[in-house]
Every structure is written in C-alpha cells, then in structure tokens.
Amino acid sequence: MTVIDQAAWASLTGPHARFAEGTGRALRYPADVSPIVAVPPEQETGSGPTCGRWPGRARG
Numbered sequence: 001m002t003v004i005d006q007a008a009w010a011s012l013t014g015p016h017a018r019f020a021e022g023t024g025r026a027l028r029y030p031a032d033v034s035p036i037v038a039v040p041p042e043q044e045t046g047s048g049p050t051c052g053r054w055p056g057r058a059r060g
Contacts, residue, residue, distance in 0.1 A: 008038035 003010040012020040012027040020027040028037040 008036050
C-alpha cells in the first residue's frame, strides 16, 4: 500500500494533522472546511469509527 492509496489518512496524520478532528480510528477535517473523512488502512476487529459522535457532523 502506498500513500496515494490512503491519501486522506496520510494527510490527516501527516502534514494536516493540526487540522484533524476525531480519534485514532477515524479522523476528519473540520466540518466547515471539508467533508473528507478518513480511517486507518487496517481497522481493529469490532472497532468501528466514531463518526456519529462528532460535533457539527452533517445530518441526512
């Protein structure tokens, strides 16, 4: 796997880490900046992202 395969994750854990919101299992840019969300390349079994608890999340 390369950085390009996980571009959002690589960005939110690298150069844009200061903008990242969330936990180690799910990160996003601030809601007023971008809708991009990222999860690590490999998730632990039984541990889903905690996106539903983010303040300011989009409602459908």
